[in-house]
Amino acid sequence: MNAKGGSYQHLMIAELKTLLNNHWTLIVLAVYVLFTCGVYFSGSFRQTWLQVLDGNLFTTMTNLYLPTFLFIAVLLNAAPIFASDKKNGMEELADTCFYGRNFRKKAKIEATIFYTILITAAGFLVTAAVSLASGTPLDLSSKAFQTVNLDISMSNGMFYLFCFAMIILGLIAVASAVVLISSRSDDVIVPLASGILIYGVELALYLKPLVKILWDINLLKLLRPYTMLSVSLYFDSTIKALVANVIAFVLVSVALFLLTFANAPEARAKHTFSSPST
Amino acid sequence: MNLTIAEFKKIVSKKYVWVLTLLLVLFYAYLILNIGDNFSVVYSKRALQPVFQEIMDAAYDPQVQEYVIKNEFNVTFDELKPVISPKIAQTIEQYQGKIYKGYDVPKELKDEAALRIESLVERNVTINGMIKELESKPDTPLNRYLLQQYTHMPKMEPNLTRWDDWIDINHSMLPLLIAFVVILGVASVYTGEYTSKMHGILLTTKNGRSKLFWSKLLASCLFAAIVVIIFQSLAALLYMHVYGLPFKNTPMNSLTSFYKMPNTMWALEFYLRQLAGSLLGAIVLTAVTLCISSLCRSNLVSFFISGIYFGLGALYSLSLEGQYITSKVTIFADVSTFSLMSLTDVLGNAKVFIIGSHAIPTIRLTLITQAVIFAAALLLTYVFYNRKEITA
Numbered sequence: 001m002n003a004k005g006g007s008y009q010h011l012m013i014a015e016l017k018t019l020l021n022n023h024w025t026l027i028v029l030a031v032y033v034l035f036t037c038g039v040y041f042s043g044s045f046r047q048t049w050l051q052v053l054d055g056n057l058f059t060t061m062t063n064l065y066l067p068t069f070l071f072i073a074v075l076l077n078a079a080p081i082f083a084s085d086k087k088n089g090m091e092e093l094a095d096t097c098f099y100g101r102n103f104r105k106k107a108k109i110e111a112t113i114f115y116t117i118l119i120t121a122a123g124f125l126v127t128a129a130v131s132l133a134s135g136t137p138l139d140l141s142s143k144a145f146q147t148v149n150l151d152i153s154m155s156n157g158m159f160y161l162f163c164f165a166m167i168i169l170g171l172i173a174v175a176s177a178v179v180l181i182s183s184r185s186d187d188v189i190v191p192l193a194s195g196i197l198i199y200g201v202e203l204a205l206y207l208k209p210l211v212k213i214l215w216d217i218n219l220l221k222l223l224r225p226y227t228m229l230s231v232s233l234y235f236d237s238t239i240k241a242l243v244a245n246v247i248a249f250v251l252v253s254v255a256l257f258l259l260t261f262a263n264a265p266e267a268r269a270k271h272t273f274s275s276p277s278t
Numbered sequence: 279m280n281l282t283i284a285e286f287k288k289i290v291s292k293k294y295v296w297v298l299t300l301l302l303v304l305f306y307a308y309l310i311l312n313i314g315d316n317f318s319v320v321y322s323k324r325a326l327q328p329v330f331q332e333i334m335d336a337a338y339d340p341q342v343q344e345y346v347i348k349n350e351f352n353v354t355f356d357e358l359k360p361v362i363s364p365k366i367a368q369t370i371e372q373y374q375g376k377i378y379k380g381y382d383v384p385k386e387l388k389d390e391a392a393l394r395i396e397s398l399v400e401r402n403v404t405i406n407g408m409i410k411e412l413e414s415k416p417d418t419p420l421n422r423y424l425l426q427q428y429t430h431m432p433k434m435e436p437n438l439t440r441w442d443d444w445i446d447i448n449h450s451m452l453p454l455l456i457a458f459v460v461i462l463g464v465a466s467v468y469t470g471e472y473t474s475k476m477h478g479i480l481l482t483t484k485n486g487r488s489k490l491f492w493s494k495l496l497a498s499c500l501f502a503a504i505v506v507i508i509f510q511s512l513a514a515l516l517y518m519h520v521y522g523l524p525f526k527n528t529p530m531n532s533l534t535s536f537y538k539m540p541n542t543m544w545a546l547e548f549y550l551r552q553l554a555g556s557l558l559g560a561i562v563l564t565a566v567t568l569c570i571s572s573l574c575r576s577n578l579v580s581f582f583i584s585g586i587y588f589g590l591g592a593l594y595s596l597s598l599e600g601q602y603i604t605s606k607v608t609i610f611a612d613v614s615t616f617s618l619m620s621l622t623d624v625l626g627n628a629k630v631f632i633i634g635s636h637a638i639p640t641i642r643l644t645l646i647t648q649a650v651i652f653a654a655a656l657l658l659t660y661v662f663y664n665r666k667e668i669t670a
Contacts, residue, residue: 048607080578189577190294193462196585197298200458201305204451210312 008107015111016118019077025119028073029126035069036061036127040134053226054145056156058131058138062163066123067170067223071199074116074171078178079191081108086186102261105183109257112179116171124164145229152229152238163225166246170222173249174198176256183260209233216241217248281489285467285497295463299505302455307516309451314520317381322390323438325373325383327525332363333391333436337398346399353396355388366391394436401434401537408538420603423630423637427540432529434537439524441545442533445622447513448552450596453559453619457588459505460560461567464498465581468571468663487664495656498568502560510553530626539602541628552621559619562648563588565655566615572662592616599623604631604640612640613647 019025038045040057053060082105131138140157154162177198182191202219209215212233221227222245232241289295313319326333336342341361346353359367370391376383405428412425471477477487530541530548541548567584574580591614604612609631611617617624621641629640 076578076582185294187294187466187577189462189466189581190298192578192581193294193298193458196458197301200454204305204309208309210309 008103011104012107012110012114015107016114019111019115020118022077024076025073028069028076029119029122032066032069032123033126033130035065036130039065040130040136056139056144057136058127058160059144059156059163059226061127062124062160062167063224063226066127067167070120070123070167070171071174071223073119074175075178075192075195077115078112078175079182079195080188081112081179082183083185083188083191105261109179109260112175113172116175117168120164120168120171124160145226152242166222166225166228169246169249169253170219173219173222173253173256176253176260180256180260217245219249221245222249281493282496282500285490285493286500288470289463289467289497289501292463292466295459298462299459302459303509303512306451306455306512310513310516310520315379317379317386319520321373321378321381321383321387323440324522325387326366326369326391326394326438329363329366329369329391330436330438330526332365333394333438334398336362336366337395337402337436342395343399343402346396347403351396351400353392355392358392358395362395394438398434398436401531404538405431405434405531419632419635419637420630424540427542427628430542431531432542432544435528435532437528437532437534439526439528439532439545440521441524441528441549442535443521444517444524444549445533445545445552445626447510447517448556448620449622450592450620452509452513453556453616454592456506456509456556456560456619457563457592457616458585459509460502460563461581461584461588463501463505464564464567465571465584466577467494467498467568468659469574469577469580472575473577491660491663495565495568495659498564499561502564503557506557506560510556535600536626539627540630541626543625543628548621548626551625555618555621555625558648559615562618562652562655563615565652565659569655569659569662572659588615590614595620595623600627602627602629604629604643609640609643613644615648615651618644618648 039050039061046052050060051064053063128138138156138160140155140160142156144154144156144159174195178191178195181194182188185191199219205211205214206218206220216232216234228242228245229238232238235241235244336358339361342358345358345361349357355367355370370384370387373383373387409425409428412421412428415421524545527544527546530536530543530545531539533545563584566587567580570583570587571580574583591611594608594611595614595617598608598611601608612624612629612631623629624644625641630637631640631643632638
């Protein structure tokens with residue numbers, strides 16, 4: 001055993017590696033790469049299947065299609081993170097370890113966050129690489145959404161960074177909810193179905209703006225960042241709506257992760273006292 | 279029978295199925311009830327229903343038709359008032375001085391009445407124009423089909439019956455909700471057995487696995503049917519509360535979304551077929567989910583692949599609205615399980631698929647495809663389940 005063996009970082013990296021090496025990550029990324037190649041290299045494919053946004057393929061891919069693939073990858077990886085441990089008894093085994101359950105729980109939560117960031121970065125890099133390989137320039141210096149009268153004006157380069165940050169925030173919010181449900185359930189179908197349900201509810205509230213504030217503060221807006229640059233229904237400016245959306249989802253994510261973590265000591269105590277060996 | 283009941287109890291005893299279904303039901307009810315106080319729901323059509331016949335008579339009055347056509351389908355109520363039944367104006371006058379959510383009710387109702395008359399005139403002119411155009415076109419299977427349908431259409435009526443709202447129930451959201459709950463309940467029917475190692479133990483029992491296959495199938499289909507009945511009844515109750523029951527049957531071509539479609543059906547008949555389609559679609563989806571469940575060893579994979587199967591069909595189908603021709607590219611969407619559960623696009627638009635010199639109604643292809651999928655799914659489930667090797 002090397003000197004790092006058993007350290008917190010080591011555990012977190014091990015968890016992160018498990019997530020990255022998961023076959024779902026590879027399958028989702030492979031399907032996305034195929035789809036992206038179809039979009040960039042085949043004009044007929046593009047015409048039949050694609051709705052181009054702002055005349056910019058990179059913007060289209062990162063706003064309309066990539067977030068869906070990333071959502072699926074994060075959902076499939078986050079759903080079994082605790083639930084499958086309960087099913088196969090690994091959670092109980094953690095109680096016998098030197099650092100106990102909390103240590104592993106914290107590592108899993110952090111690994112999920114890093115995984116979300118890394119897979120989003122991979123998605124952006126893959127799209128950029130395919131774009132450059134096909135000879136389609138990324139057009140970083142041009143103004144994004146020139147034809148629309150916007151409160152917020154930025155170059156394409158800035159807009160891509162903005163999209164990157166918003167998508168990460170949206171995915172982390174989804175992951176936080178799914179991880180919490182996963183920690184309370186022993187069946188992986190529950191966090192998975194809940195993640196889909198959350199997405200569906202947010203989509204319905206976005207498509208039918210019945211409650212104005214829930215249209216402005218909406219997960220779908222984070223996962224389709226260009227929609228955050230348009231008008232606001234509840235706030236008097238786009239910037240206020242954007243800030244409110246970001247703050248709301250940061251708070252929700254932090255609260256859900258804390259809840260996931262806070263669940264551990266009580267569960268451990270309960271389990272310890274109810275264990276026949278004790 | 280006892281075995282079927284036991285299997286059914288296993289499906290409905292899952293707490294998460296109930297919790298997530300309840301959340302869906304609450305959210306659906308919230309969405310529908312939230313639109314109940316809109317001006318268009320409270321007044322637009324409801325207030326004009328007592329003068330339905332008068333509005334229809336006005337739209338078919340040659341004098342009114344001539345005036346509307348002369349003004350290029352842009353007339354006001356005051357312009358039409360001298361030539362239409364005074365009962366319409368009297369009905370609107372009952373709301374004199376009434377303001378609802380900032381809307382001047384009598385003014386809005388006058389606009390609505392004028393719009394109903396002029397749009398009915400315009401629709402008849404459009405359809406007559408399409409018939410004349412088709413008569414002069416070459417005799418192709420599609421043109422023959424369209425001509426046959428358009429010339430046999432029932433007389434168009436004003437769109438005041440609320441049937442457009444009732445038909446919209448099964449357009450997209452309800453089939454998606456039903457599919458979600460069905461997949462949620464059925465996805466773990468076989469995988470649960472594999473993960474708990476029950477699969478191997480069953481071989482030591484008197485009847486083995488074969489009897490269990492039929493019990494699981496019956497129990498799952500029963501579950502799907504109950505889900506359909508619950509959701510369709512809930513939707514009907516909510517729509518009855520918000521829009522009220524349609525006060526009369528109406529031809530499909532009287533509804534705004536379908537007036538250009540070659541559909542000769544009546545709305546009630548179409549709605550009943552939608553209910554039947556919803557049930558059949560849910561049962562096909564159950565068979566497919568069972569098949570996937572019998573193949574997979576994890577609930578996650580089973581749920582996800584079943585969701586992808588239904589979701590892809592739904593996404594593709596929803597992107598094809600407003601057409602009456604099924605092409606070789608769009609046929610995959612038109613024969614999907616979602617299309618069967620909705621029927622709005624395939625049957626509502628009276629879609630046809632042209633093969634050689636024949637125009638085949640797409641709904642027939644949808645039914646045949648779904649029957650084949652159902653049979654294939656059952657066969658594969660039987661094979662996968664009964665021949666599955668026992669591994670440590």
